[in-house]
Amino acid sequence: MAASSLLSPSALRRNLLIVEDNPADATLLVESLAESDGPQIDHCRAVDGIAAIALLAGPSPFADGAPPHLILVDLVMPRMDGRTLLQALRETVGWVDIPIFVLSSSAQSDDIAECYALGADDYVAKPGSWDGYRALAATIKRFLSADERGAAGDPTDTVAARLRAFAKQTTSAVATSRLVIESSRDCLRYRPRKP
Template structure:
């Protein structure tokens, strides 16, 4: 990679559904932002990854977390509360990417300081486009502004 090339966007996907993991991977194939995707399957593992503990001691610090609310062991709300309550982690953008369109889930996610809430569209093409749009936005506009 040339010295002036942008570094790869470090993405963490917190998702227990293998089909949704594959959809995310498929969506990311067409993203123009250089990126690296890590995947964890439950909330406890997500916090270990974010805190770089245990098996994730060498994990990269994510630039963006894509978080499903309905993951086992510790749900997405618990992950949000822990991450946004931790001074070392609170500045990592967390986008809730979930099937729930319930107004109560949206309000709760924002109350826990989610940076965005995206309901997974049922339509395949719309789902792929939504994931791409989130990553393109955070990888170009938002992240680059933070590195400023």
């Protein structure tokens, strides 16, 4: 039996990298995570994509020396934005299998589809209230509790693989839906001439 299965979710420690330039958003997220049930979170914050890559490329900033179990990425940041970071992480051996959730104030379908196409495992709208942050924290902790890598940080991550497969299906469905909508618009615009 794996060591992680002997521990209750609250006894597990998970590593979370928060890539967020807004200190207020980062603070609300960290405080909501601290208040919610589930695994203990060891978090580290990077203010942009360049800082995140520097953290990941150097010695682990986490107490256990392991990589993050999850990375939360804001889209709009200085120096290197979330899209560029997402692409870099998905193209770099060693970082490919780390689950990535995009956390953004944008609800534009183009932004969402692009992030999934770049390899995001999930896309979450930034909460607008404390209750929203608490719900987000509960979702993050549920995900981290279900993470099959265990507390030791085993790089095998079947949860991320399943999420990526789902994201690809979702991206394909979004693209198909766009085609259907565009075709429907064309049909609605067509008006036969009266004899």
